[in-house]
Each structure stands twice: as structure tokens, then as C-alpha cells.
Amino acid sequence: RVVKSIADLTDSPGGLLLVPDGASLGPGATWNWAGAADGPRDETLARYLAQDARIVELDRVRAGTAPSDDLASVPDWLRDCREAWAIVPLVHGGTLVGAIVLARPPVDRALDWEDFDLLRVAGRQAASYLAEDRAHAALADAARFDEFNRRFAFILHDIKNLVSQLTLVARNAERHADNPDFRVDMVATLKDSSDRMNALLARLSQHGPVRGEPLQPTDVAAIVERVATGRKAQHPIVAQGGPAWALGHAARLEQVLGQLVQNAVEASAADAPILLKVETIGEQVAIDVIDHGCGMTPGFVRDQLFKPFVSSKPAGFGIGAFEARQLVQAMGGALEIVSREGEGTRFRILLPVVAALEVAA
Known part of the structure; x- marks a missing residue:
């Protein structure tokens, strides 16, 4: 044109x-x-x-x-x-x-001179259009690289969590390898790590944007129990609560809980148990991840916790809480936090409750 x-x-x-x-x-x-x-x-x-x-x-x-x-x-x-x-x-x-x-x-x-004047002005205008088109193309390329870098950062973060989990299991195995209960928990943790690595490989093999999956009734209590069982060889974890069904994605909810539990483990003393609690509050299912670790200041929670690449941990990537909130919001829920420095932190996941009739259907 x-x-x-x-x-x-x-x-x-x-x-x-x-x-x-x-x-x-x-x-x-x-x-x-x-x-x-x-x-x-x-x-x-x-x-x-x-x-x-x-x-x-x-x-x-x-x-x-x-x-x-x-x-x-x-x-x-x-x-x-x-x-x-x-x-x-x-x-x-x-x-x-x-x-x-x-x-x-x-x-x-x-x-003639009229041609020269007209072509000179038109040439400048055409040049501006071409320059703008190239700028848009450059911005599109930059956006694609930004998306690639964002995904790669999340993948690195997941790998770091897996390494931290396996490192703690290996450290505990030196002290408790003779305990049959520990060996059972260790096998469960290793199986959980293997499943997560396979899921990570599946994410790496996706070349296009991930398609949105429909929300489905999800057995929250079963997922909480599975996360707790898979991490017991890493750290003391207590699961509480009765049956509860919410609208969501089982794999995404397990990913969020795994991330929040990992954060709680890293913030807590080795013998300080982490509590996973499930309860139904009105039209929502609440899943709490509670630790009695170092806690966070109100300023950090308000201004930095959910910003990507900002972390209070020396080796942290700073995207765990950011990704967790994104995943919860994608399921139509919310992620709340209460933290006191020196006392501990409670993360609360809120998801829409599913009535018993809907579960039966």
C-alpha cells in the first residue's frame, strides 16, 4: 500500500x-x-x-x-x-x-519542482508509517520473549522447589533411614517429586499458549491429604478438616498448595509443624496453610510479596506467591494472607463451594 x-x-x-x-x-x-x-x-x-x-x-x-x-x-x-x-x-x-x-x-x-516537493513530503509520511510498523513488530517480538522468559522463570522456580524438597528428604534420611514409617513417607515424597517432574516436562513440551480448562468439582480434602502425605518425609505436616468440594482444577490447586507448603517449610524451624486446614465458610471453601516461622512485615506483604522477582529469601526467585495468586484467581478464587513478623504466616485459599447435588451429578 x-x-x-x-x-x-x-x-x-x-x-x-x-x-x-x-x-x-x-x-x-x-x-x-x-x-x-x-x-x-x-x-x-x-x-x-x-x-x-x-x-x-x-x-x-x-x-x-x-x-x-x-x-x-x-x-x-x-x-x-x-x-x-x-x-x-x-x-x-x-x-x-x-x-x-x-x-x-x-x-x-x-x-518538476512540484513533484520533488510532493514526493519529499509523502516520503517522510511513508517512512513514519514503515517505522511505526517495524516498532509494532519489535514490540510483538519483545512480548513473545517476555512470555518465554516468564514461563522459564516459573519452570526454574519449580525446579528449585523440587531440589529443596529432595535435599531435605536426603538430609532427614541420614537420621531416620532405620524408621519404617519414615521410609514409607520417603517413598511417597519421591513418587510425588517424580510426578511433579513429569508434569514439568509436559509443560516444557507445550509450544503454544496453554488452553483454559473448564472448572470442575474438586475434592479439596483429598488433595490436601495427598500434599501432606507427599511432604511428610520433608517436614512435619498436619492436615485437618472434613470432606469439602470446590469448583476448580485439581492439578492447579495441588500446585498452589505445594508452593505454599514449600514456602512454609523454608520459613519454619525443622521441628515446627505446618498445619493444612480445610473448612467450608458460607459459599466458599477455605484452605489454610499455617506456619509458625519467621513471618513477614506488613510493608513487605503489602508492597512486595506478590510482585514477581522480589523475594525475602537469599536464594529465592520471588515468583512463588505471584504464581500462586494467579493460579487461584484463574480458578475464580482468592488468596488471602495474614502474617506477623516473628510469629508466622497464614495463607488462605478461597474457592467457590460445590453443593453435594452437583458433586453427585
């Missing part, structure tokens, strides 16, 4: 858009162009158009009557292309974003 718009100003029947290709110019787009569209790469023309922004009359170049700079800058393939009539540079902000080679109009004529 840019080539056609410029060509229509001088009744030119076609045109060729040249765009930066390294330090030279190469073919970008054509409109009704029947002549040669490419030739040997030459930096001279690109450098000259960027410096002078001068419209070049190719008939004068062929006749040898053009200014010496024009004669020295036009490559042979454009001289030899008899259809090529004029070169209009597209300069934006002092940068050459391209050039349009206009085809000879049906009524062969020389360019």
Missing part, C-alpha cells in the same frame, strides 16, 4: 520498495513492478540516501547530467533497468527506513 500510495502521486504504474539489508538495500515489496527487483548488494546508495535524503532522477543519471553524488551512488542494475524512473528515499528521524523506486509513467516526462 505504501508503494502504491507514492506511485499514484506521479501517475507511476508501479514501484519497488527497497528496505535496509545490513548496510545496503534489498527488495522488500513490489506493486506492478516488471523490471529487475534485485542486484549486487552495494552500500553506496543506502549511505547516500541516508545522508542526503535526495530524490534521484534516474534518466539524468543515465544521461550523465545528474549531480556527481547521484552518478556515484546509483548501482548498475538500477541504471540498466529502463523501467526505473526515480528513487524516493524514506527517512524517519534521521534514519533511512527504505526507498521506493518508481516505474516510468505512461506519459514520459521529467520530474
Whole structure:
């Protein structure tokens, strides 16, 4: 469209858009162009158009009557292309974003001063459109890289949690390997870690955006019990509460609970148990993760806890709470927190309750 718009100003029947290709110019787009569209790469023309922004009359170049700079800058393939009539540079902000080679109009004529003024203004306008289009493309690329980096950060965070969990299991095994109950818990923890690593591999194999899954009745008590059982070899964990069903995603809820439990383990003393509590409060199911660890200041909770890449832990990635809240909100729920420095922290997940009739259906 840019080539056609410029060509229509001088009744030119076609045109060729040249765009930066390294330090030279190469073919970008054509409109009704029947002549040669490419030739040997030459930096001279690109450098000259960027410096002078001068419209070049190719008939004068062929006749040898053009200014010496024009004669020295036009490559042979454009001289030899008899259809090529004029070169209009597209300069934006002092940068050459391209050039349009206009085809000879049906009524062969020389360019006059009105043509020069009109093409100069139109060239600047076309250059701004091209520059804006490239800026949008660059922003789109940056957004894709940002999404890739965000996913990679979450994956690294999950790997760090798995390493921390297995490290604690190995450390406890040195002291309790002879205890049959510990061995049972250790096997459950290793199985849980293996399942999580397989889920991580599945996430890595997804090349496109993850599709939204419909919310389903979820057995919250079973998930809480599974998380507690899988972590007992790592740290003392107590699960409380009766049957409760909520609307959500089982895998995502287990991921959130695993993350919050890991945070609680890292904040607590080795012998300080963590409480997982389930209860129904009105139209919501509440799942509490309670620790008696170091706690957090009100300022950190308010201003930094849910900001990505901000962490109070020296080796933390700072995305655990951020990701947990995103996952809970995606299930139509909310994540609340109460923390007191030196006393401990309670994370509360609130999800819509599912009535018994809906579960039976």
C-alpha cells in the first residue's frame, strides 16, 4: 500500500520498495513492478540516501547530467533497468527506513519542482508509517520473549522447589533411614517429586499458549491429604478438616498448595509443624496453610510479596506467591494472607463451594 500510495502521486504504474539489508538495500515489496527487483548488494546508495535524503532522477543519471553524488551512488542494475524512473528515499528521524523506486509513467516526462516537493513530503509520511510498523513488530517480538522468559522463570522456580524438597528428604534420611514409617513417607515424597517432574516436562513440551480448562468439582480434602502425605518425609505436616468440594482444577490447586507448603517449610524451624486446614465458610471453601516461622512485615506483604522477582529469601526467585495468586484467581478464587513478623504466616485459599447435588451429578 505504501508503494502504491507514492506511485499514484506521479501517475507511476508501479514501484519497488527497497528496505535496509545490513548496510545496503534489498527488495522488500513490489506493486506492478516488471523490471529487475534485485542486484549486487552495494552500500553506496543506502549511505547516500541516508545522508542526503535526495530524490534521484534516474534518466539524468543515465544521461550523465545528474549531480556527481547521484552518478556515484546509483548501482548498475538500477541504471540498466529502463523501467526505473526515480528513487524516493524514506527517512524517519534521521534514519533511512527504505526507498521506493518508481516505474516510468505512461506519459514520459521529467520530474518538476512540484513533484520533488510532493514526493519529499509523502516520503517522510511513508517512512513514519514503515517505522511505526517495524516498532509494532519489535514490540510483538519483545512480548513473545517476555512470555518465554516468564514461563522459564516459573519452570526454574519449580525446579528449585523440587531440589529443596529432595535435599531435605536426603538430609532427614541420614537420621531416620532405620524408621519404617519414615521410609514409607520417603517413598511417597519421591513418587510425588517424580510426578511433579513429569508434569514439568509436559509443560516444557507445550509450544503454544496453554488452553483454559473448564472448572470442575474438586475434592479439596483429598488433595490436601495427598500434599501432606507427599511432604511428610520433608517436614512435619498436619492436615485437618472434613470432606469439602470446590469448583476448580485439581492439578492447579495441588500446585498452589505445594508452593505454599514449600514456602512454609523454608520459613519454619525443622521441628515446627505446618498445619493444612480445610473448612467450608458460607459459599466458599477455605484452605489454610499455617506456619509458625519467621513471618513477614506488613510493608513487605503489602508492597512486595506478590510482585514477581522480589523475594525475602537469599536464594529465592520471588515468583512463588505471584504464581500462586494467579493460579487461584484463574480458578475464580482468592488468596488471602495474614502474617506477623516473628510469629508466622497464614495463607488462605478461597474457592467457590460445590453443593453435594452437583458433586453427585
